[in-house]
Amino acid sequence: MPGEHLYPSRGVHGTVVRALGVAIVSGRYPPGTTLPTEDQLVAELGVSRSALREGIRVLAGKGLVEPQTRRGTIVRPPDRWHLLDPDILVWRYESTTSAADFDDLTGLRMVLEPSAARMAAERSTPALIKPIEAALEEMRRTVDDTESFIEADLAFHSGIVAATDNNLLVHLNNMMGIALSAHRHVHTRSRTRHRKTIGEHRRILDAIRDHDPDQAELAMRELVERAHQDVLYYTGRARRSGAFTRRKDSDPGA
Template identity: 35%
Template sequence: MMTAGPRTTNRSDLIASIAGRRPARNLHAQVMHRLGTAIVGGTYPEDSILPTDAELLQQLRVSRTVLREALKTLAAKGLIEARARVGTRILPRTRWNLFDADVLAWHFETGPSVDFLRSLSEVRIGIELESAALAAQRRSSAEAESLVEAARQMAEATSAEAFARADLAFHRLVAQAAGNPFMASISALVEVALTAMFTISSPVHDREQHAAAAQSHARIAAAIQSGDPDEAREAMRKVISDGFARAAERMGRS
């Protein structure tokens, strides 16, 4: 059976913690995480065949039941496919479910490329601009006030984690104020993207960037509060574009 010893905190756990989810720590989750990050990180390349069950059981030191359940979960996420007399094949990245929170978190844990971040930002623009515009048309007075408060908390954050939590709360509120259940469901992708970006670059340790980020969010809140969908769209576009630029610059220096 698996005797992994003390489990170190990984980016997936940190992302879950900031998002307010309890990180899973059972054997199934540990095996899934180990194999998932190995696949996303390229240890097992696309179209290659995973080691046999016997080899994986020896490496992971878990029961056959735990391994099979982990492999089933990875298959459901589009990462692998079992074939009779061939083995378990790593599927092409085009088959992976990038909207899955675990798959997205594993990309950030293993080191995403700038192109990956750009693609993610483009998807966010497609989702969040309209979410902000709808929020400007549909928000309640209480929701508008909560957005203003969330922006204020971002401005007053003294740690990267506190800023990330306030940032996440702000974008959740925008999705809620949009009043569209589909938009709120898709916003789960935004949650992982925001909290994962925290692991790459946070504006808190740069006074000018911190102030600019908080001000940009306050601009979104003001546009939504005043019922101006066009201004809300443009303000949200700036927030997403600036976040990508910070992350890309940080990765270029590393």
Template identity: 35%
Template sequence: MAVLERNNNLSQRMTQQLGRAIVCGDYQQGESLPTEAELCEEFGVSRTAVREAVKMLSAKGLISSRPRQGIRIMSEEEWNIFDSDLLKWSLEGNPSMKVLKEFLQMRIAIEPEAAALAARFARPERKQAIGDALERMRVAQDNSENELEADIDFHISILYASENRFYIRMRDFTRTALNVSIRHTNVIKANPDGVIEDHAKVYHAICSGNAERAKNAMFLLIDEALGFIEQELDKAGQS
């Protein structure tokens, strides 16, 4: 059992290191990776650990491993970008504003409708979870990490309050990306009271059962953040 656990830990470490290198562009798409033996030597792991890591990275759509073809980097279109590991790797360090823009575009297509559904269908305990997260945001204004956690919980709670299984399944992807994007947009806005007020509008609309108002309030909240990111891209000449 100890050997199996050790192999599992090594394969997870290799998955993290190699996956991050692929996502960050250390390897070119379509390029062949080193052989299994070479990967064993490079990462200091057994063939079993390499094979497990290859399986995990293949499941994420990053690589393809076939007999006589070796291990190849898949094109970015094949990557499972909803995988929380992939998103985390792409956002680590100095995240691309383009990635943040794409994420906000995704949010603006999903969260306003989730808020509308929450206004129509949320159970009392779901609404309470949203309100609790909002209150934690108010209390934590002098503690950026606590406020960030509460802000993320606010948005995740709305996904749950939609009572829609497909929206709820977006929680891990949303939580991972929000952890980075909120840090950027809140700093740019530099108005903690305004952030709380914007979130409160969404919450009160949900509690009052006004689906259209909840949808619009969430749209405006995300659209403002998207505008901040687009301004940063314009400044960098990357729009």
């Protein structure tokens, strides 16, 4: 599971890393600003100086901060962050997430998943398709249990990437899966939508089984875009224009 790569959240060091990491990624400490002094952070977080310094060292390794002599610890701009670092992905998507963040994630999905579906249709074998079939069956079984349904949905998409038999794509998908799992709190809770999306997923699976790469790619592209619009709709961020305009048939009551 991707979560195995996260920095341990238990213990003093983990508390420091998470607390300051979330504060930076959420914008509490904007890029270019200086973190509070060591004395202030020690008092605020209730940790020792050594624990604080270790936490800062970890955050510096993730590209979030840069300790500077006489200036203190400076928050670096987002383009210097290690954006595919598992912790940064979680911090970015598990709490307050902007529409731009969702667009970034959908953009990555649009690049990776339709191509993965195409490759799976071209290369997959019955053995590689089996986990995708099992995930779809689990989606059917858990359609009224949102948390379990989301787990099965994630497994379906991971199964497709695994069916490409490309280790680099699998690794990249694992990182993306961390973000998708972290923002599950804004996933639609509509059972009607869940039931409808099962058919959309089945369309992708059928295309992969039939070794139809064009159809597999198209069906996945439409599914990812629709999922993005659902997220924006359920978080009140639906746009009236742009690359990911919400469609009429993405309404939860449709």
